[in-house]
Amino acid sequence: xxxxxxxxxxxxxxxxxxxxxxxxxxxxxxxxxxxxxxxxxxxxxxxxxxxxxxxxxxxxxxxxxxxxxxxxxxxxxxxxxxxxxxxxxxxxxxxxxxxxxxxxxxxxxxxxxxxxxxxxxxxxxxxxxxxxxxxxxxxxxxxxxxxxxxxxxxxxxxxxxxxxxxxxxxxxxxxxxxxxxxxxxxxxxxxxxxxxxxxxxxxxxxxxxxxxxxxxxxxxxxxxxx
Amino acid sequence: xxxxxxxxxxxxxxxxxxxxxxxxxxxxxxxxxxxxxxxxxxxxxxxxxxxxxxxxxxxxxxxxxxxxxxxxxxxxxxxxxxxxxxxxxxxxxxxxxxxxxxxxxxxxxxxxxxxxxxxxxxxxxxxxxxxxxxxxxxxxxx
Numbered sequence: 001x002x003x004x005x006x007x008x009x010x011x012x013x014x015x016x017x018x019x020x021x022x023x024x025x026x027x028x029x030x031x032x033x034x035x036x037x038x039x040x041x042x043x044x045x046x047x048x049x050x051x052x053x054x055x056x057x058x059x060x061x062x063x064x065x066x067x068x069x070x071x072x073x074x075x076x077x078x079x080x081x082x083x084x085x086x087x088x089x090x091x092x093x094x095x096x097x098x099x100x101x102x103x104x105x106x107x108x109x110x111x112x113x114x115x116x117x118x119x120x121x122x123x124x125x126x127x128x129x130x131x132x133x134x135x136x137x138x139x140x141x142x143x144x145x146x147x148x149x150x151x152x153x154x155x156x157x158x159x160x161x162x163x164x165x166x167x168x169x170x171x172x173x174x175x176x177x178x179x180x181x182x183x184x185x186x187x188x189x190x191x192x193x194x195x196x197x198x199x200x201x202x203x204x205x206x207x208x209x210x211x212x213x214x215x216x217x218x219x220x221x222x223x224x225x226x
Numbered sequence: 227x228x229x230x231x232x233x234x235x236x237x238x239x240x241x242x243x244x245x246x247x248x249x250x251x252x253x254x255x256x257x258x259x260x261x262x263x264x265x266x267x268x269x270x271x272x273x274x275x276x277x278x279x280x281x282x283x284x285x286x287x288x289x290x291x292x293x294x295x296x297x298x299x300x301x302x303x304x305x306x307x308x309x310x311x312x313x314x315x316x317x318x319x320x321x322x323x324x325x326x327x328x329x330x331x332x333x334x335x336x337x338x339x340x341x342x343x344x345x346x347x348x349x350x351x352x353x354x355x356x357x358x359x360x361x362x363x364x365x366x367x368x
Contacts, residue, residue: 131317199325
């Protein structure tokens with residue numbers, strides 16, 4: 001198994017045991033007609049496609065299954081943007097610019113948080129940075145659910161001089177009438193939005209809040225590898 | 227997922243006069259709220275002298291969950307059951323500090339062993355000594 005195959009294995013290992021991951025990968029490689037010893041990046045999409053059925057069997061928890069598929073799909077898309085994926089995950093949609101998680105239920109807050117952590121881990125961030133990213137995502141997702149009801153979290157990697165991760169939380173909720181007041185700490189909401197937004201700001205390297213009362217709120221944060 | 231699963235429950239174990247809660251799952255708000263209720267009910271039965279909440283299996287504690295854990299500890303103390311939160315992962319602890327949420331008023335211990343030892347070392351409930359416990363120095367931030 002070469003380095004490229006190792007990356008895929010590493011993703012599977014997050015959700016499955018070592019033997020299961022290896023056997024899934026081996027059988028998928030056989031079906032995809034690729035060899036793990038000499039796997040090249042352009043072969044990742046076809047390999048990932050063949051992993052789907054096995055994952056459906058071995059990953060019982062729907063949330064983990066979706067997260068795992070989302071991560072794999074992201075890797076596939078990144079390695080061959082021109083090849084469309086056949087088995088798109090249902091909820092977390094992968095696209096070249098990252099993963100999008102719709103926030104509609106409380107359960108989605110946990111999902112977004114887990115995906116944020118997994119993605120930060122996949123990008124090779126330290127445990128502390130992973131945790132900070134996941135915590136920030138959790139705060140933003142909860143705010144969407146509590147205040148706007150529905151919205152979307154989009155997570156993507158930042159390439160370039162400084163490697164990092166960007167999270168955009170967008171909703172069409174009531175907006176925040178006095179963002180400065182909330183960020184100052186003078187305001188404390190029942191659900192702790194003030195604490196959540198202030199905490200998020202302290203956890204990340206860049207923080208932009210764009211809110212229009214009655215129209216919605218967009219929060220964009222960036223965290224760079226330390 | 228269209229179908230809603232029944233709310234997951236975190237088990238509360240009774241062991242020699244103590245309640246032990248070991249959280250080994252990703253915490254949703256509903257699960258935490260449910261845990262609060264379950265702990266309150268367990269405290270009410272009256273035979274527990276201490277409560278340990280082991281969070282070593284929790285990889286993310288955000289503001290809401292942290293506050294809920296704190297509320298849980300305060301609530302248990304009001305009912306005469308001292309609480310020790312233990313097993314905070316280093317990354318989680320660092321994140322909480324950076325966010326400015328340091329679990330004010332809650333006793334903490336490195337691991338389950340030390341948490342149980344700490345509970346044993348505490349005075350029986352209700353003594354004045356108890357009220358000036360080490361956790362109280364955190365109250366400034368609250």
